[in-house]
Amino acid sequence: MSACDACLRRTALVASLSGHIERARRNRRHISELLSLSDERLLSALAGDRRGELERRHLSFDADVARARIDDAALHALCRHDRSYPGQLAQSADAPAVLHVAGDPGRLRALGHDDMPAVAIVGARRAGQEGLEIARGLGRGLAAAGVTVVSGMALGIDSAAHAGALEVGGPTLSVLAGGADVSYPASKRALHRALIATQAVISEMPPGFCPVRWCFPARNRMIAGLASLTIVVEATERSGSLITAELAQDLGRAVGAVPGSTLAPRAAGSNALLRDGALVIRHAQDALDEALGIGVATATAGRACEELDGSLRALLHRVEDGCDTVEDLANSPAEAQVVLCGLSELELLGFLRRGPAGHYVRRA
Amino acid sequence: MFAHESSQSRAVPAHPWTYLGLVLARVTTFAIDGLASRRVAVEVDLRSGLPAFTIVGRGDAAVRESRERVHAAVLNSGFAFPQRRITVNLAPAHLRKVGPGFDLATACGLLAASEQVPASNVDRWAVFGELSLGGDLRHCRGVLAVAQGARRAGIEGLIVPRECAREAALVDGLVIAGAASLVDVAALLRGGRVPDLPADDPATGNRSGEAEQLDLGDVRGHASPIRALTIAAAGAHNLLLSGPPGTGKTMLARRLPSILPPLTRGEAIDVTAIHSVAGKMLSGMSLVQRRPLRAPHHTISPAGLVGGGALPSPGEASLAHHGVLFLDELSEFGRSALEALRQPLEDGVVAIVRGQRTVSFPCRFQLVASTNPCPCGMAGSPRCQCSESDMARHRRKLSGPLLDRIDLLVNMQRPTTEHLRASALTTSEVVLGAVCEARERQALRLRDTGLLTNADLTPRLIRDLVRVDGAGLASLHRSYENGDLSARGHDRVLRVARTIADLDGSDGVGASHIGEALGLRQHDALDGALAA
Numbered sequence: 001m002s003a004c005d006a007c008l009r010r011t012a013l014v015a016s017l018s019g020h021i022e023r024a025r026r027n028r029r030h031i032s033e034l035l036s037l038s039d040e041r042l043l044s045a046l047a048g049d050r051r052g053e054l055e056r057r058h059l060s061f062d063a064d065v066a067r068a069r070i071d072d073a074a075l076h077a078l079c080r081h082d083r084s085y086p087g088q089l090a091q092s093a094d095a096p097a098v099l100h101v102a103g104d105p106g107r108l109r110a111l112g113h114d115d116m117p118a119v120a121i122v123g124a125r126r127a128g129q130e131g132l133e134i135a136r137g138l139g140r141g142l143a144a145a146g147v148t149v150v151s152g153m154a155l156g157i158d159s160a161a162h163a164g165a166l167e168v169g170g171p172t173l174s175v176l177a178g179g180a181d182v183s184y185p186a187s188k189r190a191l192h193r194a195l196i197a198t199q200a201v202i203s204e205m206p207p208g209f210c211p212v213r214w215c216f217p218a219r220n221r222m223i224a225g226l227a228s229l230t231i232v233v234e235a236t237e238r239s240g241s242l243i244t245a246e247l248a249q250d251l252g253r254a255v256g257a258v259p260g261s262t263l264a265p266r267a268a269g270s271n272a273l274l275r276d277g278a279l280v281i282r283h284a285q286d287a288l289d290e291a292l293g294i295g296v297a298t299a300t301a302g303r304a305c306e307e308l309d310g311s312l313r314a315l316l317h318r319v320e321d322g323c324d325t326v327e328d329l330a331n332s333p334a335e336a337q338v339v340l341c342g343l344s345e346l347e348l349l350g351f352l353r354r355g356p357a358g359h360y361v362r363r364a
Numbered sequence: 365m366f367a368h369e370s371s372q373s374r375a376v377p378a379h380p381w382t383y384l385g386l387v388l389a390r391v392t393t394f395a396i397d398g399l400a401s402r403r404v405a406v407e408v409d410l411r412s413g414l415p416a417f418t419i420v421g422r423g424d425a426a427v428r429e430s431r432e433r434v435h436a437a438v439l440n441s442g443f444a445f446p447q448r449r450i451t452v453n454l455a456p457a458h459l460r461k462v463g464p465g466f467d468l469a470t471a472c473g474l475l476a477a478s479e480q481v482p483a484s485n486v487d488r489w490a491v492f493g494e495l496s497l498g499g500d501l502r503h504c505r506g507v508l509a510v511a512q513g514a515r516r517a518g519i520e521g522l523i524v525p526r527e528c529a530r531e532a533a534l535v536d537g538l539v540i541a542g543a544a545s546l547v548d549v550a551a552l553l554r555g556g557r558v559p560d561l562p563a564d565d566p567a568t569g570n571r572s573g574e575a576e577q578l579d580l581g582d583v584r585g586h587a588s589p590i591r592a593l594t595i596a597a598a599g600a601h602n603l604l605l606s607g608p609p610g611t612g613k614t615m616l617a618r619r620l621p622s623i624l625p626p627l628t629r630g631e632a633i634d635v636t637a638i639h640s641v642a643g644k645m646l647s648g649m650s651l652v653q654r655r656p657l658r659a660p661h662h663t664i665s666p667a668g669l670v671g672g673g674a675l676p677s678p679g680e681a682s683l684a685h686h687g688v689l690f691l692d693e694l695s696e697f698g699r700s701a702l703e704a705l706r707q708p709l710e711d712g713v714v715a716i717v718r719g720q721r722t723v724s725f726p727c728r729f730q731l732v733a734s735t736n737p738c739p740c741g742m743a744g745s746p747r748c749q750c751s752e753s754d755m756a757r758h759r760r761k762l763s764g765p766l767l768d769r770i771d772l773l774v775n776m777q778r779p780t781t782e783h784l785r786a787s788a789l790t791t792s793e794v795v796l797g798a799v800c801e802a803r804e805r806q807a808l809r810l811r812d813t814g815l816l817t818n819a820d821l822t823p824r825l826i827r828d829l830v831r832v833d834g835a836g837l838a839s840l841h842r843s844y845e846n847g848d849l850s851a852r853g854h855d856r857v858l859r860v861a862r863t864i865a866d867l868d869g870s871d872g873v874g875a876s877h878i879g880e881a882l883g884l885r886q887h888d889a890l891d892g893a894l895a896a
Binding site: 125126127129132155156159185187325326327328330331332333334335336337339340341342343344345347348354355356357358359 | 585586587588590591594606607608737738743744748751752753755756774775776777779786789790839842843846848864876878879880882883884887
C-alpha cells in the first residue's frame, strides 16, 4: 500500500488551493468539475495572481517530506494507482488522488470486493431521537450482516450510524472532510478514537488539514462513490445529505430514504426524496435486500419479544404504544418500583434504551 | 493590682468620683470564632484627664460604634456616665473582635469601674449582649457558642439578652440569667435574684423558620419521583431531579425534610449552634428541631455557599448541616461555587483559612439538585428543538465532580390531569416510618464503621457489606459490559441497591433491587459519548 509522488503532489496542490477552490465554488463552479482538472489546468484556472509562486512550490514538491508527515500522523496513504484503491471510487474523473487512512487499512481493501458492498447512511446533524435510533439500528443491522457502513462522522445521524456499527463490532468506514487524523467535529473525539482503534477513517486531504466549506460536498462525493446504496435518514429540505443523495444518483447508485413524519420539517428533505422515487427503507432488512439482493442476508433483528415472560412483554408493548416513562406506567410508588425494575431488565436484554428525560426508546 | 497600689499611694478621697487616680474593672465576655467562642476580658480604665472614651483591641466598626450605644444606654438607664478619660481594652489584643456583643460587657465594666455596681460580683458572671440606646438588651447571634465557651471556661453564670436565654440554657451546668435591660443586669450584679427562664413559647419556640411542615400528601401524581425521594431519604443519597420547568421539582425537594428521621438532641444542638452563629435564629427560638432545608439562589458566590468572610461565617452548606441543601437549576450555578462545594461534600466539613487561623464548619448535608433535561426543557417530546450539540453543552455544564457524588437521578414528567384530580399517593408520615426502619437496619449493619447511612459506603465497605445474589450480580455485570455503567456508577448502583433492599427489609441484595437501582442511575459519561 503506497502512494506515488505525482498523486501526493496533486494532494498538496489541492490543499494549497483550498481557499481558491472555495472562492470558485461561490462563483458557482462545480466542485467535481474543478477536481477533475489536471494539475496545470487547476493552477491556471484558480491560482490567479499567486500562480507563479504556487507553480514553483508545486514543481519543487518533495514527496518524501509528505510521506514523513503521513507517517508521523500514523496514517497510511494509497493513491489511485495502487491496487487496493477502491474500484468504486476510481471510476469517476474527480476521484481523490490519495486516500489517507487512519486505523485499519484492511477495511478499505475489503471494500474493493463486489460481494460485500458498502452502504452509506447520512442525515441531519440536528436529528431527533427517533432518527438517531433509526440510524443506529440501520448501522447495527447492516454491520452485523457484514456490510460496511459508510458515513461522515458528523453530529447526529452520521455518528449514530457509526455507533450502531461499532456496537456489533461490524465494519464501518468514516470519511472526513479534513485530515483523517483530526476529529471533526471535535466533540466526536471518543467516536473518532473508537473508529481508528478497530475500523478506519479516511480522507483525501493531507494530515492535520482543517476543513473549509467546499471540503464537505467533496467528502460527500466520496461517501456516495464508496457506497452502492445511499440511505438518507432525516434531512431537511436544504440538507447536505441531499447533495450526497444527488451525487449517488449521478453515479448511478441506488438511493434510499427512511420515511418520516410529514409534519416534521426535519424529515421534509428525506420525504421529498421518497416522493421523487427513492427506495423506501424501513429497517436494516430493506437496506440489505437492496444492497445484496433479496433474501441473501437476513438482518438479525432485535431479539423477538416472544421469549420474554408475560409481564415483561406486556410492559414492552406498553412502551411501544407510547407509554414510555415510568410516570406513564406506574400509578403508585410501589408500582413505580416494579415498573422501573422491569424497564431495567428490558434495557439489559437490549429491547429498550434510556432516552433523554426519562423516556425509554425501543431499540431498532 | 496596679490600681490598688496607686490608689493607696495617694490620699484616697471619700468619693471615688473625686479622686484623680486609676480605676480598673475587668468583665468577662466571649468573642465568636467560627462556631466556638473565645474568652475575652473587657478591661475598663478610668483616668483623670479630658473626658474621652476609647475602645482598643482589634474591634471592627460595630465595636467602635459601641461607644455611642454604651454611652446612651448607661445614661438612659439612669446611671452616671463617668466624665473621665475612659479606655476600654478587649484582651487578648491579637484576636479580631466583631459584632455588637461586647456592648454589655463594656457597659458593665464602666459601671463596675465607676463603682455603681460592686466589682466583686462582676467576676462571677460572664456577660454577652447588644445594647439599644434606651438600655434594652437585644437579640444577638452566637449566644449558644458563648454559653458553650463559658461552660468550658468554668464560669458560674452567664447573663444574656432575655430573648436568647433559652438558647443559652441548652448548655447544662451553667446559670443562665436572661436580662431585658441594663437595669436588670445591674440588679443581678448587685446580687439580685436570677430570673426564671422565659417560658417556651409554643408559637415560636419550636420553629425552624418555616411556617408549616410541608407534607408529601400535598403532591399529586409523581409516583416514581416519590419512590426515588423515599430511597434518597432512606439511604441519605444525594439526588438529582431532572424535568421540565413547572413539574414540581422544587415542591418535591422541599418535602424531603418531612420524611427524614427527626434530629437527635446532639444533632439539633449542632444545627442550632451553626444557625445561631450565622444569625439565622428567630427571636425567642431555642432549639432547631426540624432538619434545615437551604435553597440558595443560583447566583450565590463560593463564599456564600461554603462560608467565608473576613471573620469566617458559615455558608449555606453549613446551614444545611444535618439537613438538605437544595440547588435549584444546578447548571445555572457558577462553576467556582460548585467547585467549592466539592471538597466539603466529600469531607462533611468546610475549612476556611484566614491568615494563620483555620476555622472549620461542619456541613454534612444531603444534596438535592434540580435541572432541566435540556436547554429548552422539552427533551423527550417532539417539541424539543435542542440539537445534539445543545444537549452535549447542557450535559457538560452539569457534569463535573458534583455529579460523581449524586447517586440517584429522577426524571420528572408533567403530571396529567388524571393525576392532578386523583388523591395523594402517600403521606410523609407513612414514608417516614419506612425510612426510619431502613435507617435502623443500616445503623445496625454499619455499627462498627462509624458511618450511619448507605450513602457513605466506601468502595471497600461495599465489597465487605453489600451481599448481592447471583441474579443481581448477573444484571450488574451485563450492564457494566454493555458500557452503560462506569466503574464509579457501578458502586453508586450498589449503594442505592443496598438502600432499596433495606427499605424492603431484606438482608441480601437481589436482582429486583439492582434492577431498580439501575433504573435510577445517572447517565454516565460513557452513555452518549459515542453517539446521540
